[in-house]
Amino acid sequence: MGLLIAFRDALGLFFATWRWTFRGSLFRQRKVFLRQLHDIGNRSVLFITVTLGVLGVISVFQVLLQVERILPEFSVVGPAFIQTMVREFAPTITGLMIATRVGSGIAAELGSMVVTEQVDALRLCNADPVDYLVAPRFWACVLHTVLLTVYGGVVGVCCGAVVAHEVWEIPWTSFFSLRLVELSDAASGLMKATAYGMAIPIAAAQAGLETTGGSEGVGIATTRAVVNASFAVVVLDFLLSGLSFLLWFQGR
Amino acid sequence: MIRFENVSKRFGTHQVLDDVSLTVPKGRILFIIGTSGAGKSVLVKHLVGLIRPDSGRIFLDDLEVTQLSEKALYPVRKRCAMVFQHSTLFDSMTLAENVALPLLKHRKLDPETADAEALRRLAQVHMEASARRYPADIGDGLRKRVAIARALTLEPEYVIFDEPTTGLDPVAAANVDQLIRSLSADFGVTSIVVSHDLRSIFKVADRVAMLYQGKVLLDGPPSAFRSTTDPVVRQFIEGRPEGPMRFPRARGS
Amino acid sequence: MTGAFTALGAMVLGVLELLGGLAILAARIGRAVLAFQLDRRETVRAFYNVGVKSWAIVALTAMFTGAIMVIQAGQFVSKAQATSFVGWAAGFAVLAEIGPVLIGLMFSGRVGANNTAELGTMVVTEQVDALRALAIDPLVYLVVPRFLAMVCMLFLLTALGDVFALLGGGITSHILIDVPFRVFIAQVVEARLLDEYLLGLAKGSVFGASIAVVSCYYGLGVSGGAVGVGRAVNNAVVVAAIGIFFTDLMVGLAWSQLWGS
Structure with missing residues (x-):
């Protein structure tokens, strides 16, 4: 029930953000926007490197342990791993990590501003919090989620390749092959990253702006913010995976 | 008897306490006064080991508190209770559960007995009607009364009150004053009261110490305090905005 | 250039300080648990709070996770004309790997973050000092019950979540890839994934322990009012996520050393 109310409010915030964007919010708030770009990137790069790197290692390790038992040779492992990374794990795990890192950060920041009455002060100056606070964070987050997804995917694949090469002696050239990656996989991954990038700041800002009462x-x-944003990522992943399956796979 | 010997404490670059020495004889009431940020709360927190001094020693009777480990401090804290400035009741418990907690933990009472005892304690501070409510549901002044009741449940020999009457209405404040007086007169409890409330000082205190810029500026009976010629103390008592008093820097700057 | 080195040095020191602090807290918790020092009422309350707060979100997340894995696995198996493998592939991925990790991340967001916020608020409002002043050890009274509750509940929630994940997977395979629900479940059963299920449960408990230590560490370390609480929660969920991935790797490696080949 709480989730449904949050969803309704988040939807309202989402449209308000677009409305302010079309009224030139980003141009007027370009300083805030650039600072958010810098902050969000700074805060997340290392975190994404570590988590996606470890993910790459674990996945290749687990998969090869299984494949070892049923397949005679491993030439398909690299391409299949890259394909799954592109359409599923790079966007989704990056999204979850950004929900954790950036989502909670946005909520903490906005929440602190609400309890110290800075948001009320903004309203008194006739400034809309969505225009000043939400829209710049929204677009900075969208941009970064897409960029970090690409970056995280590369990190994950490289770390996986190292395991495959060092432990199972799979040649680099056989692992780094894009022969299974199709346009639809890339489109699916990109679509997911964009959707997560939009959902995370909205869920976080909605939680932050509705803060009541002091430090508690x-x-x-x-x-x-963390729960709603992560859950939004999982649900969107389900919906978009299903959608791309129906669009690009079942038809053939 | 409580004795502070040359206690100094520094936070960063800010010397909060500078060579403070004070003595409170058994069964007496010492008031510590001073401007906000003068280090009064910091001083009393030393007594139960919540803060450790940089140098100096603190005695509770003949026991040197400053030597004790966190574990060894627990028996001391049962004898020496503290009422915090912001009452610090546990949010997740009802008022009765708050008061019953020390009884459950240290007296090993069963829950029903502890609850009955807690209600009796709350009645002493006229709060029995709200026993089943939560701290968030009542006002600051009422919370303070419950905090006093909680601090007294273990029948301590020493009690520290950090601004017990601040934010209370005059009648409630007079009630607390009376309670502090009777703890001393009827049970021989030794108290330290941190306070701004000049009225309480002259009604209740056996001895008054004023902290100013980390030092003890004046230490004597209330009468000496009233008749002092020290310009800083006079400014404080008379509450004049202008005078020789210099205000402490904000913490951390 | 020196600036970069200073920053790097500060980062290394920060990481070392964090690891040291976590290790000390973990050791203190461990000692208290072994000495069986805990408050029974608080423990019951912690179990109740943790379970009630998280089971619904965990079950939902698990269901979606199962569904996603079936979709992903489905694309491989339909291409290879090997739909008989979908139960094995999705079941394996969910039980051994993705299920515990996603459930752990959700649990960290829900319970771990909440724990940091709660403890942090108690620190900021001096309630933790008040406990100490009442001669009650905050470690025994606050931390140990929460630790036990998180370890046990994440174990149970992983066990429960796996069931929901297979349910979600079964429904999706029925609708999307023409493998009927019962066939899917039969495939999972035939795949003999008990080892993977147990591995997932082991991961769940370890994740619970690391989430508990991290969230308590950040909660008790809060300073600086409401802003400090927000920052602490943010740090706690980030470090807990890194902890989940690293312990996932460790448990996976240890498991394969113990039972592999």
């Missing part, structure tokens, strides 16, 4: 309130808002 900020804690609750931050928690809610």
Whole structure:
């Protein structure tokens, strides 16, 4: 029930963000936007490197342990791994990590501004919090989610390739092959990254702006942001995976 | 008896306490006064080991508190209770559960007995009607009364009150004053009260110490305090905005 | 250039300090658990809170996870004309790897973050000092019950979540890839994935422990009011996520050393 109400409010915030964007919010708030771009990138690059790198290692390790038992040779492992990375794991795990890192950050920041009445002060100056606070964060997050997905995918594949090469002696050239990756896989991955990039800041900002009561309130808002944003990523992943399956796979 | 010997404490570059020495004889009430940020709360927190001094020693009777480990401090804290400035009731518990907690943990009472005892304690501070409510549901002044009741459940020999009457209405404040007085007169409890409330000082205190810029500026009976010629103390008592008093820098700067 | 080296040095020191702090807290918790020091009422309350707060979101997440894995596996098996493998592939991925990790991440967001916020608020409002002043050890009274609750509940939630994940997977395979629900379940059963299921449960408990230590560490370390609480929660979920991935790798490696080949 709480999730449904949050969803409704988030939808409202989503449209308000677009409305302010068309009224030139980004141009007017370009300083905030650039700072957000810098902050979000700075905060996430290392985190994405570590988590996606470890993910690449684990996945290749687990898969090869299984494949070893049923297939005579491993030439398909690299291409299939890259394909799954592109359409599923790079966007989704990056999305979950950004929900954790950036989503909770946005909620903590906005929540602190609400309890210290800075948001009210903005309203008193006739400035809309969506225009000033949400829209710049929204677009910075969209841009970064897409870029970091690409980056995270590369990191994950490279770390996986190292395991494959060092432990199972799969040649680099056989592993780094894009022969299974089709345009539809790339489109599916990109679509997911964009959708997560939009959902995360909205879920987080919605939780942050609805903060009530002192330090306890900020804690609750931050928690809610992480849960709602992560859950949004999982649900969107399901919907978009299903959609791309129906669009590009079943037809053939 | 409580004795502070040359206690100094520094946070970063800010010397909060500078060579403070004070003595409170058994069964007496010491008031510590001073401007906000003068280090009063920091000083009293040393007594139960919540803060450790950089140098100096603190005695509770003949026991040197400053030597004790966190574990060894627990028996001391049962004898020496503290009422915090912001009442610090546990949000997740009802008022009765708050008061019953020390009884459950240290007296090993069963829940029903502890609850009955907690209600009796709450009645002493006129809060029995709200026993089943949560701290968030009642006002600051009422919370403070419950915090006092909680601190007294283990029948401590020493009690520290950090601004017990701040934010209370005059009648409630007079009630607390009376309670502090009777703890001393009827049970021989030794108290330290941190306060801004000049009225309480002259009604309740046996001895008054003023902290100013980390040092003890004046230490004597209330009468000496009233008749002092020290310009800083006079400014404080008379509450004049102008005078020789210099205000402490904000913490961390 | 020196700036970069200073920053790098500061980062290394920060990581070392964090690891040291986590290790000390973990050791203190371990000692208290072994000495069986805990408050029974608080423990019951912690179990209740943790379970009630998280089971619904965990079940939902698990269902979606199962569904996603079936879609992903489905694309491979339909291409290879080997739909009889979908139960094995999706079941394997969910039980051994993706299920525990996603459930762990969700649990960290829901329970771990909440725990940091709660403890942080208690620190900021001096409730933790008040406990100490009442001669009650915050470690025994606050931390140990939460630790036990998180370890046990994440174990149970992983066990429960796996069931929901297979349910979600079965429904999706029925609708999307023409492998009927019952056939899918039969495939999973035939695949003999008990080892993977147990591996997932082992991961769940380890994740629970690391989430608990990290969230308590950040909660008790809060300073600086409401802003500090927000920052602490943010850091706690980030470090917990890194912890989940690293312990996932460790448990996976240890498992393959112990039972592999």
